[in-house]
């Protein structure tokens with residue numbers, strides 16, 4: 001057999017004997033690479049290091065630094081999990097076991113539930129198998145022969161997959177007692193797994209079908225070293241501590257009640273006051289920035305949603321229609337048609353543009369009952385929505401103003417880091433998109449130019465735009481490094497045409513305005529959930545539902561305590577008097593648990609000096625302060641919406 005030519009990512013080509021393995025290729029480059037390599041990409045296809053190369057091709061060795069490396073490593077860890085489970089529980093039948101964004105899982109059919117103690121045992125067994133350094137051995141079968149083998153082993157789930165998906169000759173991988181119908185690739189052997197941890201077990205269904213076999217899904221995660229795993233586990237702990245569903249209950253901020261239905265949020269008084277502060281801040285900024293505030297109905301005739309196109313392309317996300325005596329009605333999933341109705345209500349001149357219509361618009365979208373998650377995934381929510389109608393020459397200024405506004409929102413709530421994505425069309429498929437090519441060019445150009453001019457780094461997402469226009473997405477990074485989708489600035493070349501929107505230009509002729517949808521918080525509910533987790537429930541003074549709690553040392557200081565609380569309230573602070581007949585320590589602890597920023601203790605000395613003994617939520621004792629001085633300081637913190645104080 002003649003030698004083959006392999007071309008490396010840097011463009012160099014080397015000659016190798018026919019049938020050389022990818023591992024041998026790595027070794028020829030250096031022992032370090034051979035030790036690090038996990039798999040290889042040959043001719044665009046990912047393969048095992050043990051695979052034999054039989055023709056000339058481009059080759060790239062996959063290491064922990066390659067984007068694909070972690071996924072292969074975690075998928076291999078899922079095999080390790082299954083191998084350990086089969087050693088310990090021969091009655092378990094494996095389903096599927098993919099890598100996920102943050103780890104991996106494996107599904108098993110087994111009548112008896114896995115317990116926490118079982119997970120610990122499985123993890124020990126996994127470590128034992130790592131030490132044994134078992135290879136991920138690739139074997140191939142003819143379909144009938146392979147199927148028979150899996151049938152003999154009683155692996156009915158795997159058999160179903162083989163019947164459905166296997167080629168006439170298919171591959172399987174053996175790791176210890178576990179044989180998996182799998183395309184691969186995998187890492188060479190279990191000894192390469194350096195840091196792996198099982199996290200939890202949860203119920204699942206075969207193929208996600210609720211009528212199919214009940215399965216147990218064991219979740220785990222794996223990293224290339226212990227340090228990264230520890231950091232991840234710490235982040236999971238932090239996320240648990242900050243979980244907005246738990247804090248929402250502990251701090252009495254909101255509830256979601258089965259009697260009313262999943263995904264529908266009840267804002268309790270303490271959550272309500274935070275929402276009011278958020279909305280007040282935004283409304284004042286909207287007005288200062290030339291937006292006009294509007295209100296639109298929550299339901300409208302289905303015909304309106306036919307004109308907008310939602311009844312067609314957005315149907316699956318809408319609640320079903322209601323038949324009234326005059327027509328069918330639709331609960332609104334979006335605010336756009338409402339704002340368009342206002343634009344359309346009279347003949348518009350170029351002098352009225354840009355027209356910026358804003359609304360805290362509550363919308364309802366259908367989500368399956370099983371997928372709801374606290375405030376993050378709901379069926380009813382309020383968008384801080386606005387639509388900008390403008391002339392083409394105004395678009396750059398409008399985009400810049402939107403991005404500035406989004407930045408202000410981020411910094412106001414104390415988010416220091418964010419990521420920006422620019423989604424543009426796939427230039428190769430112009431037929432997929434609504435609107436004229438020149439409009440797209442202008443819009444994409446405006447978005448890109450604005451971001452560059454403002455010095456904002458962004459990721460350009462080719463082909464990610466929706467059919468009706470390009471957009472900018474802003475993702476904030478929270479206190480523990482998690483990204484959350486926040487603001488969107490979205491062009492729309494479709495709706496103005498569908499609704500026949502016009503304005504009379506300076507030339508006296510009718511023109512179609514450009515339309516931009518923009519939401520800064522996105523969903524107020526979701527943003528609130530993110531805020532709760534970002535602050536771990538400890539809101540800055542301007543947002544805190546109770547800003548100060550007044551604590552009389554004993555009953556004889558009650559009158560003075562009342563007057564302090566009264567003065568604070570008269571000065572528009574949210575002050576609460578805790579006059580319960582409890583020990584001072586217990587009341588301080590309760591205020592601390594409720595994350596009240598300021599605890600104001602009053603006794604003889606404070607009454608004499610017309611002041612309070614300040615205890616801060618974060619740093620504890622802050623000593624005596626005259627009441628007037630304290631109020632001046634609080635006012636300053638609140639008016640500047642200080643996040644750090």
Ligand SMILES: [Zn+2]
Pocket residue numbers: 075079173180182183184185186
């Ligand atoms: Zn596999």
Ligand SMILES: [Zn+2]
Pocket residue numbers: 334335336387517518
């Ligand atoms: Zn819209």
